[in-house]
Every structure is written in C-alpha cells, then in structure tokens.
Amino acid sequence: MTDALLHVDNITVRFGGIVALDKVSLDVGRGSIQAVIGPNGAGKSTMLNVITGLYAVDGGAVSFEGERIDGRAPHTIGRLGIARTFQNTELFGEMSAIENVMVGLDRHHPYNLAIGMSHGPGYRRSEIAARREAGDLLALVGVADDAAVAAAALPFGKQRRLELARALATRPKLLLLDEPAAGLRAAEIESLNLILLNLRAEQGLTILLIDHVMALVMAISDRISVLNFGRKIAEGNPDTVRKSPEVIRAYLGEKGAHALGA
Amino acid sequence: MIPRLAIYVAGIAGFFIAPHYLAEYHLFQICLIAATALVVLGLVAVTGLAGQISLAQSAFVGLGGYGSAILATSWGVPLWASIPLTAFAVAFAGFVLGQLTLRISGHYLALATMAFTAIVQLAFIHSDPVTGGAAGMPVPPFRIFGLTLTTGRHLYYVILPATALLFLLVQNVMQSRFGRALTAIRQSETAAEAMGLNVLRYKAMAFAGSGFLGAVGGGLLASLSTYLDPAQFGITQSVYFLAVAVVGGMSSPFGAIIGSAMFILIPDLLQSFQSYLGLVFALLLLGFIVLRPNGLASVRLSRYLNLLSPRPAGGRR
Numbered sequence: 001m002t003d004a005l006l007h008v009d010n011i012t013v014r015f016g017g018i019v020a021l022d023k024v025s026l027d028v029g030r031g032s033i034q035a036v037i038g039p040n041g042a043g044k045s046t047m048l049n050v051i052t053g054l055y056a057v058d059g060g061a062v063s064f065e066g067e068r069i070d071g072r073a074p075h076t077i078g079r080l081g082i083a084r085t086f087q088n089t090e091l092f093g094e095m096s097a098i099e100n101v102m103v104g105l106d107r108h109h110p111y112n113l114a115i116g117m118s119h120g121p122g123y124r125r126s127e128i129a130a131r132r133e134a135g136d137l138l139a140l141v142g143v144a145d146d147a148a149v150a151a152a153a154l155p156f157g158k159q160r161r162l163e164l165a166r167a168l169a170t171r172p173k174l175l176l177l178d179e180p181a182a183g184l185r186a187a188e189i190e191s192l193n194l195i196l197l198n199l200r201a202e203q204g205l206t207i208l209l210i211d212h213v214m215a216l217v218m219a220i221s222d223r224i225s226v227l228n229f230g231r232k233i234a235e236g237n238p239d240t241v242r243k244s245p246e247v248i249r250a251y252l253g254e255k256g257a258h259a260l261g262a
Numbered sequence: 263m264i265p266r267l268a269i270y271v272a273g274i275a276g277f278f279i280a281p282h283y284l285a286e287y288h289l290f291q292i293c294l295i296a297a298t299a300l301v302v303l304g305l306v307a308v309t310g311l312a313g314q315i316s317l318a319q320s321a322f323v324g325l326g327g328y329g330s331a332i333l334a335t336s337w338g339v340p341l342w343a344s345i346p347l348t349a350f351a352v353a354f355a356g357f358v359l360g361q362l363t364l365r366i367s368g369h370y371l372a373l374a375t376m377a378f379t380a381i382v383q384l385a386f387i388h389s390d391p392v393t394g395g396a397a398g399m400p401v402p403p404f405r406i407f408g409l410t411l412t413t414g415r416h417l418y419y420v421i422l423p424a425t426a427l428l429f430l431l432v433q434n435v436m437q438s439r440f441g442r443a444l445t446a447i448r449q450s451e452t453a454a455e456a457m458g459l460n461v462l463r464y465k466a467m468a469f470a471g472s473g474f475l476g477a478v479g480g481g482l483l484a485s486l487s488t489y490l491d492p493a494q495f496g497i498t499q500s501v502y503f504l505a506v507a508v509v510g511g512m513s514s515p516f517g518a519i520i521g522s523a524m525f526i527l528i529p530d531l532l533q534s535f536q537s538y539l540g541l542v543f544a545l546l547l548l549g550f551i552v553l554r555p556n557g558l559a560s561v562r563l564s565r566y567l568n569l570l571s572p573r574p575a576g577g578r579r
Binding site: 052054073074075078079083084086090091092093094095099100102103104106107109110111113115116117118119123126127130166167169170 | 431456
C-alpha cells in the first residue's frame with residue numbers, strides 16, 4: 001500500500017508481561033475515514049499513543065507519508081501534520097477557548113522572541129491573523145459564542161468540539177480522534193458526524209478514529225479495523241465488520257454469538 | 263487607551279518627582295523593592311507562568327552579584343556592563359539547569375534546584391581567591407558616565423528604569439505566542455506536545471529567563487548593599503523569594519512588585535515586633551496559600567493595575 005498516508009506495520013507494544021498490541025498492522029489511505037473499534041482494553045488507545053509518539057514500540061514500525069515516525073518525540077510528530085484529541089479531553093483549562101486554539105496556530109503565524117518582547121514589527125499582524133483564524137475554527141465547530149470563556153468552564157459537549165478545533169489549528173494532514181463521541185447526546189453525535197464528513201470533503205482531511213459509539217463509527221467510516229486483546233481480528237467496510245462472526249464473539253461472548261446464530 | 267497612557271505619564275512624573283520629596287532611606291527602600299521585584303519576577307516566569315517549581319533563585323541572585331562584582335574587581339569591567347554580561351551567562355546556566363525538567367518535575371524538581379542552590383553557595387564559600395570565601399567580598403561602586411553612584415538616591419536612577427524596562431519586556435512576552443505556549447505547558451504538557459510545542463525547550467527557556475532576571479536583580483542588590491556575604495545566597499533565601507512570589511501572586515508580574523513591597527515594608531512597620539517577624543511572615547504565607555492562592559495581585563485592585571497591561575492585539579470580544 002504505497003498510497004497510504006499512515007502505515008502501521010506489525011507493531012508490538014508490551015507493558016511488563018501484558019501484550020497491549022500484538023503484531024498489529026493498519027493502513028490509513030489518504031482522504032479516508034478509518035475507525036478502530038474493540039472492547040475495553042483491546043489496545044485502541046495504545047495504538048493512538050504509539051502513533052503520536054507517547055509510547056515506544058517493542059517491535060514493528062510506524063510511517064507517515066513514507067517516513068518512519070516511531071521513536072520520534074511527540075512534538076516533532078505533531079509538526080509533521082498529525083493532530084489528536086484525547087479520550088478525557090486535555091484542554092488548557094484556564095485559557096479562553098480562542099487562546100486554546102491559538103496555541104495550535106501560533107506555529108503558523110510565527111515571530112521571534114525579540115519581537116515577542118518588544119511587540120515590534122509583525123507582532124500585531126501575526127496576532128490578529130492567528131486570532132482571526134482561531135475564530136473561524138471555533139465557528140466551524142460551533143463554539144464561536146464562547147470564544148472568551150475559559151475552556152474548563154465550558155459544558156462537556158463544547159469542550160469536545162473545542163478540542164477538535166484546537167487539533168485542526170495545527171493544520172494537520174491526519175486527525176486522530178480518541179473516542180470523540182463518548183458522553184455525547186444523539187443530536188450532538190449527528191452534528192459531529194456532519195463536521196467530520198465536511199472536513200474530509202472540503203479539506204481532504206484523513207481521519208483515524210477510535211470509538212465505541214456505533215452511531216458515529218458505522219455512519220462515517222470507510223473502513224473499520226477491530227482489535228481484541230491486542231490483536232486485529234477483523235477489517236473491512238462497516239457492513240463486513242458488522243457481520244463478522246469474530247467481531248460478534250468479541251463483543252457478545254461465545255454464548256451471545258451463538259444466540260445470534262453467528 | 264487613555265487610562266493606560268495616564269498611568270504611564272503619572273508613573274514617569276512620579277519617578278522624577280519622588281527623589282525631591284523622599285529621604286535617602288525611603289529611596290533606598292524603593293531601590294531594594296525594585297531589585298527584589300526583579301528577582302521575584304524571575305520566579306513568576308518559571309513557576310507562575312511555566313509551572314516549574316524552582317528553588318534556584320537565590321543561586322541565580324548570588325551568581326549575578328558575585329559575577330558582576332568579580333568582573334568589576336578583577337577585570338575592570340564597570341558594573342553597568344558587568345551586570346548584563348553576567349546575566350547572560352547566568353541565563354545560559356539557567357537554560358542548562360532547565361534541561362533537568364526533561365526527567366523530573368514537581369517535588370523532585372524543587373529538590374534538584376535546591377541542590378543547585380546548595381552547590382553554588384558552597385562554591386562561593388570555597389573559592390577564597392576570587393570570592394573572598396566565607397568572609398565575603400566588597401562590591402566596587404557603580405560608575406557610569408564618570409559619575410560614582412553610591413547612595414540609594416543615586417542608584418534610584420539606574421535601578422528603577424532597569425526594573426521598569428524588564429517588567430515591560432516580561433509583560434509583553436506573556437502577551438505573546440511564547441506566553442501562550444508556556445501557559446499551555448503549565449496546564450497540560452501532553453496536549454502541548456501534541457500541538458507541536460517543544461516542551462523541554464520552552465521550560466528551559468523559562469529557566470533561562472528566571473536566571474537572567476535573578477542575576478540582574480542580584481547585581482543591582484549587590485551594588486545597593488556594597489558587600490557580598492555567601493550566607494545571603496542559601497536555600498532559606500530561595501524559600502524567601504518563593505514566599506514573596508506566593509504572597510504577591512504568581513500569575514502576574516505585578517505580584518512580584520506587591521509581594522516585594524510587602525516583605526520589605528512590613529519589617530519596618532513592625533519594628534517593635536522584630537523577634538516575631540518570622541512568625542508574622544509564616545502566618546502571612548499560610549494565610550495566602552489557604553485564602554488567596556493567587557496572591558495579592560488577584561485582589562480587586564489588580565483590575566486597575568491591569569490597565570497597564572496591553573490588551574491582546576485584535577481582541578475585541
């Protein structure tokens with residue numbers, strides 16, 4: 001698969017005696033929306049943490065746009081164009097919503113320390129440009145009215161969307177979403193689906209997401225990979241995965257699978 | 263715009279008028295407050311802004327004082343040049359110390375920076391030929407433009423503008439992408455890294471900044487006190503600076519000024535309680551930690567003080 005944006009090749013991750021990921025491979029094609037699902041403890045979050053450089057691999061390789069990225073520092077991986085959200089949201093709580101987004105944008109509107117100290121030439125232009133772009137991103141995810149509110153003071157659903165805006169602020173090529181729909185109401189999931197589909201359609205963004213919420217996963221994913229106990233047990237389009245006996249067994253157990261006649 | 267401009271004008275006018283009405287002793291106190299505030303400003307940058315607990319501040323102050331005095335005594339570099347030169351060197355030392363934050367944080371970082379202070383103090387005591395050892399060394403007078411500045415009344419014209427300038431620079435940095443990055447790192451290193459911020463570099467830069475400010479403050483304090491005694495640069499003094507920062511308020515540069523003023527003026531007001539001064543400070547510190555963790559600068563007055571700080575550019579909301 002040479003056209004894959006992200007290529008996860010046979011990775012193994014161990015924590016002491018536990019094998020969190022066991023020779024898992026995954027290809028994420030450019031412009032696709034791919035989901036990784038699986039029961040709790042299947043290794044889904046470990047996978048994201050490996051891709052973003054928080055965990056080291058014990059075997060295998062991860063490459064992005066043909067370049068090896070495993071073993072690199074998280075911030076350098078971020079700079080290559082991989083952005084992420086976090087399972088329990090990791091916003092900068094005391095900062096306002098718009099400043100949260102600006103942190104991601106600042107790299108694209110740079111000025112040096114001397115200018116920062118003196119507020120000299122270029123300072124104002126960069127700040128205004130970053131603030132305007134941050135405002136646009138807040139509008140995109142529907143939190144524009146809360147731009148000046150401290151992130152920690154926002155309701156949970158809005159925090160989720162703010163985190164999405166902040167990830168987009170780094171201008172990523174690949175967006176990793178860690179359980180973006182967890183704790184959201186049905187209507188909120190609908191609007192999240194629309195936002196994600198629009199991002200793909202308008203900006204050609206590639207998305208890799210992890211979730212339990214089937215209303216999100218089944219509705220927008222082109223391809224789904226299923227993990228169980230650190231191994232990949234199925235892969236394919238939503239319909240194939242839905243009917244896979246292996247997947248039904250992983251989610252419902254032997255008896256449940258038997259009851260469904262799988 | 264108008265109130266901020268008015269405050270600047272009033273400040274500058276006050277700066278020139280004050281010496282005509284205040285006695286030498288009060289001007290000396292003002293100098294002391296300003297120089298201490300610079301030292302504490304370094305802590306506001308590294309601990310308040312970047313969230314890294316540092317007990318290295320008195321080591322930076324000592325290095326600043328000794329460095330500029332030694333350059334002046336042994337190499338003939340006048341203090342007006344040796345203080346900034348030393349400050350840059352100490353900033354580099356701070357940057358190197360900041361690399362510690364790669365592996366340690368929180369209490370362990372506090373302990374490591376405390377060890378740094380202890381080592382630096384021992385170095386002062388055991389380098390007799392250059393530092394005068396445990397007996398200390400005199401600081402040569404501050405000479406500039408052929409004038410010799412010895413009293414608080416004279417040094418006032420050096421210390422206050424220097425302090426004002428550095429405060430302005432720090433205030434500006436806080437209102438820039440660098441301030442945002444440090445604030446972000448304080449709140450979530452993981453998220454900051456995911457946003458592409460080089461967390462280690464930023465934290466080391468904050469340490470460098472605190473070293474620079476501490477050293478400039480140390481150089482100015484040395485020229486005020488005219489004598490360097492290694493006993494002044496121990497761990498207790500680091501804790502003292504941290505206490506000043508906590509009482510003043512870590513989240514704002516003005517906290518450094520307010521805290522320093524409190525800690526320098528209170529002993530004056532409570533002269534009859536001299537022997538209980540330690541108790542007064544301890545109670546003050548406890549009271550602030552429990553009741554006002556953001557320090558004096560967070561009291562309503564700060565609203566007016568904040569008029570001084572520029573609004574974020576383009577921020578109209």
